[in-house]
Amino acid sequence: MKSPFLIDKSYRIRHKILSVLYRDWKSNNREYNRFVGSIQISTETNLLPDDIHEWQNLLVNESEIVTSDNDGQVMMSIQQKGISAYIDNKYLKDGRQNKLDGIWNWARIVIPLGTLILAGYNYYVNKGLTAKIKEIENKITQLKK
Amino acid sequence: MYKLAYVSGNSFDLSSILKRTIEDINVVGGKIVQIVQSQSSNPGGFTIVTITIIYTITE
Numbered sequence: 496m497k498s499p500f501l502i503d504k505s506y507r508i509r510h511k512i513l514s515v516l517y518r519d520w521k522s523n524n525r526e527y528n529r530f531v532g533s534i535q536i537s538t539e540t541n542l543l544p545d546d547i548h549e550w551q552n553l554l555v556n557e558s559e560i561v562t563s564d565n566d567g568q569v570m571m572s573i574q575q576k577g578i579s580a581y582i583d584n585k586y587l588k589d590g591r592q593n594k595l596d597g598i599w600n601w602a603r604i605v606i607p608l609g610t611l612i613l614a615g616y617n618y619y620v621n622k623g624l625t626a627k628i629k630e631i632e633n634k635i636t637q638l639k640k
Numbered sequence: 641m642y643k644l645a646y647v648s649g650n651s652f653d654l655s656s657i658l659k660r661t662i663e664d665i666n667v668v669g670g671k672i673v674q675i676v677q678s679q680s681s682n683p684g685g686f687t688i689v690t691i692t693i694i695y696t697i698t699e
Contacts (some may be wrong), residue, residue, distance in 0.1 A: 528656035552648075558686045561649025563661045570660070574653050 506590030510551045511540040513581040516560060516573035544569075561627035643670065643697060648690040658691060665673070670695040 515536045523529055533551075537544045548569060554560045559577030563570050574580075580586065645665060647657050665672065674694045682688050 528660075530657065530660060555648050556682045556688055558650035558653070558682065558684065558688070561647065561653045563645065563647040563657045565645040565661055565664050566643045568664075570657070572653075572657055574650065635672045 501594075502587060502590035503593060504546075504552075505550055506586045507555055508542055508546050510581070510584070510586040510590075511542060511552060512536055512547060512571070513553060513559065513573065513577055513586070515539050516571060517578060517581040520573050520578065527574075528572060530563075530572050533571070537564070550593040558615065641696065642673065643695050644692060645695065646690055646692040649688065651687040651689045653689070654689055661693065665693065665695050668697055670697050 507548075516531055519529055519531050520526070533544050533547045536542065536547055551560065551569070551571060553560055554564055554577065557576065558574060559580050559582070560571050560573055562572075645661050647654055647661050649657065662672075668691070672693055672695045676691060676692045678692075679687050679689045
């Protein structure tokens with residue numbers, strides 16, 4: 496079962512893609528315009544190539560990487576924004592925030608609902624107690640007579 | 641037989657990867673038939689360009 500506290504797959508995949516591209520950039524004298532194939536990313540991260548191809552477009556839309564697909568051969572190159580995003584753990588932070596927002600959204604429904612149910616239960620229990628107290632009062636009154 | 645290549649990214653960052661892709665096409669003896677460009681803006685105001693290259697390889 497999926498843990499409710501686990502960061503969503505899409506955020507983890509984007510972070511992992513950036514991590515491979517960043518390491519390649521760093522280990523090659525911080526040279527821009529280096530290209531890394533999706534197969535290499537898949538090998539280093541154990542991500543499925545399909546997942547990489549699916550989520551790379553979001554990184555492109557954020558201007559963090561550029562990609563090329565030549566007859567199915569995919570290559571990527573990290574850009575300055577991508578480096579900043581990786582160093583800042585942007586996608587891990589966004590993923591955690593997204594998870595907290597999700598929990599908060601559930602809590603906003605569950606907590607008032609729970610309170611309402613509890614209030615109804617208390618009302619029911621109190622109603623029974625009130626009846627019992629009245630019964631005892633009546634008995635005491637009768638005994639006094 | 642037609643083949644497709646495309647490059648995609650921020651318009652300012654595309655030149656190198658476009659050059660590399662065209663070089664790769666040349667290496668396999670590909671002949672470029674048409675180049676099509678499309679673009680959109682991302683929420684940050686950057687222009688995201690996709691350049692599609694249609695090429696053939698003579699068997």
